[in-house]
Amino acid sequence: MPIFQYKALDSAGKTIRGMIEADSSKTARQKLKKNGLFLTDIAEKGPGGKVRAGVGAARGGALFSGRVKIHEISLTTRQLASLIKANIPLVDALTALIDQVENEKLKVVLSGVRQDVNEGVSLAKAMSKHPKIFTNIFVNMVEAGESSGTLPLVLLRLADFQEAQVRLKNKITSALMYPMLMMLTAFTLIVGIFTFVIPKIVGIFTAMNKPMPMQTRVLIAISNFLTSYWWLVIGGSVLAYIMFKRYISTEGGRKRWDGFKLKLPLLGNLIRMLAVARFSNTMATLLTGGVPILTAMNIVKNVVSNTLIMEAIAQARENVTEGQSIAEPLRRSKQFPPLVIHMISIGEKTGELPQMLQNVSVSYEEQVSVKIEGLTSLLEPAMIIFMGVVVGGIVGAIFVPLLQLNDISG
DSSP states (O other): OOEEEEEEEOTTOOEEEEEEEOSSHHHHHHHHHHTTOEEEEEEEEOTTSOBOSSTTTTTGGGSSOOOOOHHHHHHHHHHHHHHHHTTOOHHHHHHHHHHHOOOHHHHHHHHHHHHHHHTTOOHHHHHHTOTTTSOHHHHHHHHHHHHHTOHHHHHHHHHHHHHHHHHHHHHHHHHHHHHHHHHHHHHHHHHHIIIIIHHHHHHHHHHHTOOOOHHHHHHHHHHHHHHHSHHHHHHHHHHHHHHHHHHHHSHHHHHHHHHHHHHSTTHHHHHHHHHHHHHHHHHHHHHHTTOOHHHHHHHHHHHOOOHHHHHHHHHHHHHHHTTOOSHHHHHHHTOSOHHHHHHHHHHHHHTOHHHHHHHHHHHHHHHHHHHHHHHHHHHHHHHHHHHHHHHHHHIIIIIHHHHHHHHHHO
């Protein structure tokens, strides 16, 4: 049944936006009228969330905008698993989900999925029509679950996987929030001193007609440049950023940049650990869900963002197609830690590769957490010392000579 999004006025004249299921726009209007609403705009939403037809089609597509968050997809996946496990038919389970989902965009997508399933399309194929909501990993695992008859179990694993990704992302974001705030404060303070404080002090030196120390003249020159050519600084920064983005968008540029990141002191090891944790967790989830190993490796290759590690995984996939091991090309690439190679090798020999990869994932996620906490504890005092040195240097270069001039004048 089609879904219509509408905008209407209630009896108090308050604007109400919502969605309604109906056979046609005429039926939708009648339903809304019975509810005491005066319709001002209505548009049918297609499976992809786009306006198909109806009044307000020109502007109706903007009635409901926004994005679907990972935790919303995770919750919906877990609920769908529970409904299917309770032997509720898939179409009825999707209908129940549509009724309780609050995100309008997700509601429209699920409606499209339900319509396709009702027409005989598999759940995986129906979901594959919405790649912005259901990723490659999601679709392939659902397909494997449907093929093996273990769809509820696969959906639960998918929900666990998504929640683990969210937890890791939130942990990194919260850990870096304070240092980033400190850096922003320091930058704002320095710019404020150079653009507002120093120009006023220059007038004092000029009025006294006294010679200024070298460090004071340097700071004044920097201040004059910033106040006179601020547009050049901003424009140059934007241009440099655009050129950098274009450079790393090229194959060679991205490879060099990814290699440089892995060699950074402190951060390089953390970036590698994050990539290994993502590789292990995703691979374990896919293999446990019944996805064939070649398909799983192809998906994982695209999940890992570092080019060098992607190449190592691609080479390992080639080895598997030739009937060889995964561990050997990963060892030759020198991008994976020896412990990870060792555990993968044992997993291949014992037939417990998914379990071994899951162990690697858990271990490295814990190490990432410890590493981030350690870096955060180092960054906080480092930022305070940096701000102290910068502000102290400015005070020494400007205010100390000014006080000396006052002493001489006195």
